[in-house]
Amino acid sequence: MKVKSKTLFIVSFALIIIAIFIVFSISKPQKADFITLKRQDFKYTILANCTVDYPKPLDIKSTSESLVKAIYKKEGEKVKKGEIIILLDDSEEIRRLKIASNNIISLNKKIKNIKNVELPNLYEKEKELKLDLELAKNDLSRAKDLYEAGGISKSDLEKIQKNYGIKLSQYNQLKNTLDNYESSGVLAELNIQIENAKIEYEDYKKKVEEKRIISPFNGKILNINVQKGEKTSLQKVLATVIEDTNWLLVMNVDQRELGLLMNGLKANVKFDAYPEEIFSAYVTYVCTQIDKEKGTCEVRLEIKDQKANKIKYGMSGYAEIYAKSFSNVLIIPQRFVKQSKQKNYVVLYKNNRAYITNINLTRIGENVFLTEDLKEGDILLDIDIKQSGKKVSLSKEVKN
Incomplete structure (x- = not known):
């Protein structure tokens, strides 16, 4: 009996403790982070990761197998557009170019x-033959008249006709020529x-030009990948240059x-x-279309800074764009804005309780809202709207 009584006592005591804990938990106010609204001047900035995308180093490759005849530039040296960086052996191409010329x-x-001569x-010969043809034609006309009158024989007429035929053939042949x-x-x-010779000349002229490895723009030599006397292979990278312009x-x-x-x-x-x-x-460029999958817009920035020589292609970082300024406004961070049934709500703190309130908001960018429906000094809670009407204990204050 004593054991049973003792067990019953322990169970009863435990149930009482649990009941007290539940009652205490239910009655204990929920803690919530909060923000106190105040009017202020506000500069909205846009933050995003960025990458150096331009100018991109350019690899200049060999278009044929050849020997390196001369190297005119060093790594790190500046180069102007059209300047020769490397000269490949062009003796055969120049020889053929001279032949074509x-x-x-x-x-x-x-x-x-x-x-001018022929x-x-x-x-001149045509004029002579034309004159001879006219004379032969006149002779033939007279001969026909004489033959009709019996003045010459048929044999004589045929000789004159033959001579006219020869003159006509000679003239026509020269005229056709x-x-x-x-x-x-x-x-x-x-x-x-x-x-054909001009085509051949231009072809060898181009081949001679290909032996001159020139810079396509004003820039700087990053790498020289060959030595004088070295034999290059097709598509071998001979040099790497980068354009001298502002970084994008x-x-x-x-x-x-x-x-x-x-x-x-x-x-x-x-x-x-x-x-x-x-x-x-x-900012030098704002996108003309949106990436549908990511919901993002591409923006390009141009660096204008005396320290730009420290920057390298491909470097990453983050940029802060100063987008717009506002004066004497009430700012609400997005975490304090609750949405339900396509309406915007905030949870106000009054008399130690939470009260849900529907207000008009103006979105500024991605994470900030402005409103004129509240007043300076109002306290907003970061709490579920289902807690409306319940007691709340203020926890950590969020600074604007």
Whole structure:
């Protein structure tokens, strides 16, 4: 009996303790972080990760197998657009270029000789044959009249007809030669040859130019990957250069920030490589379309800072764009805005209790709201709206 009584007592005591704990828990006010509204001047900034995207180092590759004849630039040295960095062996290409050039000169001389000497002689010959043809025609006309009158024999008439035929054939042959001289004759063939020679010349001129490894822009030599006398292979990287221009950064911001972005906005940039230094930049491009999958907008910044020589292609960091300024406004961080049935609510703290309140809000960017439906000094709670009407204990104050 004593054991049973003792067990019953312990169970009863435990139930009483549990009941007291439940009652205490239910009656204990829930703690909530809070913010006290105050009017202030506010500069809205847009923060996002960024990457140095331009100018990108350019690898200049060999277009053929060749020997390195000379190297004119050193690593780290500045170079102007069109300057030769490396010269590959171009002796064979220059030899063939001279042959092609001499061939063009020779063909031009032949064409000039034809036009200035041969053609004038042929035209002179045409005049002579035309005159001879006219005389032979007149002789034939008189011979026909004499033959009808019995003045000459048929044999004499046939000789005169034959002579006329010879003169006519000679004239027509020369006339055809002249008519076809430029379209299908010697002159036409020479014109074809000279066009082919010009194509060959341009081809070797291009090959000579390919042996001159030049800079495509004003910039700096990052790497020289060959030595004088070295034999290069096809597509071997000979040198790496980078353009001398302001650095451009790419960042992707939430599409809700788009209405605040425009060219010319100032930004501060911090790179992971230099976490203690700030670099000045400006917005130079705002996206023309939204990435549907990410819901982001691409923005580009141009670095304009004396320390820009420290920056390297591909470096990462984050940028803060100074988007818009507001004066004497009440600011509510997004965590204190509750949504239900497409309406915006806040939870006000009054008399140690939470009260849900529907208010009008203006979204500024991604994480901030403005309102004129509340007053300075109002306290907002970061708490579930289901706690409305219940007692609340203030926990940690959130600073604006």
